[in-house]
Amino acid sequence: MVAQDPAERPAPAVLPAPAVRPEVWETYGPADLSAVPVFAGGFINFGYWACVDLERPLTQDDRIRSEQDLYRRVLDAVAPGGGRAVEIGCGLGLGCALALDEYGPASVTGVDIHPHQLRRARAANAPLLAARPPRLRFVLGAAEDLPLGDAGFDCLYSVEAVQHFPDLQAFAREAARVLRPGGRVAVAGFFSVDGVPAPQERLAGLLETFASGLDIARPVSRLTQAFAGAGFDDVRADSIGPQVWPGWDRWLARQWAPGTWPRNFMTAWEQRILDYHLVTAARP
Numbered sequence: 150m151v152a153q154d155p156a157e158r159p160a161p162a163v164l165p166a167p168a169v170r171p172e173v174w175e176t177y178g179p180a181d182l183s184a185v186p187v188f189a190g191g192f193i194n195f196g197y198w199a200c201v202d203l204e205r206p207l208t209q210d211d212r213i214r215s216e217q218d219l220y221r222r223v224l225d226a227v228a229p230g231g232g233r234a235v236e237i238g239c240g241l242g243l244g245c246a247l248a249l250d251e252y253g254p255a256s257v258t259g260v261d262i263h264p265h266q267l268r269r270a271r272a273a274n275a276p277l278l279a280a281r282p283p284r285l286r287f288v289l290g291a292a293e294d295l296p297l298g299d300a301g302f303d304c305l306y307s308v309e310a311v312q313h314f315p316d317l318q319a320f321a322r323e324a325a326r327v328l329r330p331g332g333r334v335a336v337a338g339f340f341s342v343d344g345v346p347a348p349q350e351r352l353a354g355l356l357e358t359f360a361s362g363l364d365i366a367r368p369v370s371r372l373t374q375a376f377a378g379a380g381f382d383d384v385r386a387d388s389i390g391p392q393v394w395p396g397w398d399r400w401l402a403r404q405w406a407p408g409t410w411p412r413n414f415m416t417a418w419e420q421r422i423l424d425y426h427l428v429t430a431a432r433p
């Protein structure tokens with residue numbers, strides 16, 4: 150008899166597919182954001198540009214380096230060591246591969262709500278998936294209802310997906326459930342600035358992704374309170390906006406003129422409506 154993997158939830162015969170909001174379905178399905186030139190290369194995040202010289206013309210390698218560095222910033226915070234890691238909103242799974250390559254976890258499970266993204270992730274990581282013993286797998290699931298067993302992971306991380314999660318409390322509860330005692334969580338993403346009145350309306354006026362409902366405006370305190378409410382300790386939120394927005398805007402300036410909506414991410418940060426945070430916590 151094969152022992153049950155504690156990271157696997159004992160599953161009913163057929164797991165229902167998670168409901169995907171229409172804006173998320175379109176962006177990461179038919180529209181395939183990873184194929185848009187500003188994101189070419191497979192990562193879909195705004196990057197952490199601290200190690201990139203912004204004074205010289207930027208290259209695609211610079212941008213990919215910044216996107217990898219955002220993962221490194223997050224993975225440094227959870228220190229996967231030899232443990233089991235799970236990434237929520239893994240996209241094309243390049244961050245899972247980076248974690249395996251550079252941080253030495255026993256395994257990485259990439260979870261994403263979109264079946265098209267997981268199809269791309271499996272294609273992009275075919276050699277790693279074929280390795281024996283297997284250390285990487287991809288699972289279809291929603292942050293708010295993870296198809297994973299209790300206490301099966303040593304760390305959980307997420308990079309630039311949280312702005313799409315409709316229910317932060319459910320996400321925090323699920324993170325607490327799937328982590329073992331002592332497990333760590335790290336989430337990087339953008340949030341409205343605490344205390345800003347009507348952030349959804351103001352951000353929708355600047356940015357198409359908020360106007361369409363793809364991105365949801367919430368202050369970072371909503372996530373820290375959700376983690377605290379789910380029983381996490383040592384909950385903290387650090388602004389990493391200075392390492393994200395100026396570099397991302399320099400990158401966008403190659404293809405987008407001032408005043409076009411993608412450049413308004415920088416405007417929203419300068420106007421103190423939006424910021425980028427790394428949120429960390431530990432399960433007691």
Ligand SMILES: C[S@@+](CC[C@H](N)C(=O)[O-])C[C@H]1O[C@@H](n2cnc3c(N)ncnc32)[C@H](O)[C@@H]1O
Pocket residue numbers: 173177191192193194237238239240241244260261262263266290291292293307308309310313314315
């Ligand atoms: C901006 S991409 C980031 C992908 C990857 N983390 C990266 O940095 O390249 C956001 C990802 O989150 C996924 N996603 C959106 N809502 C989700 C949810 N509720 N649960 C799990 N994944 C979700 C999307 O399908 C998409 O692949």
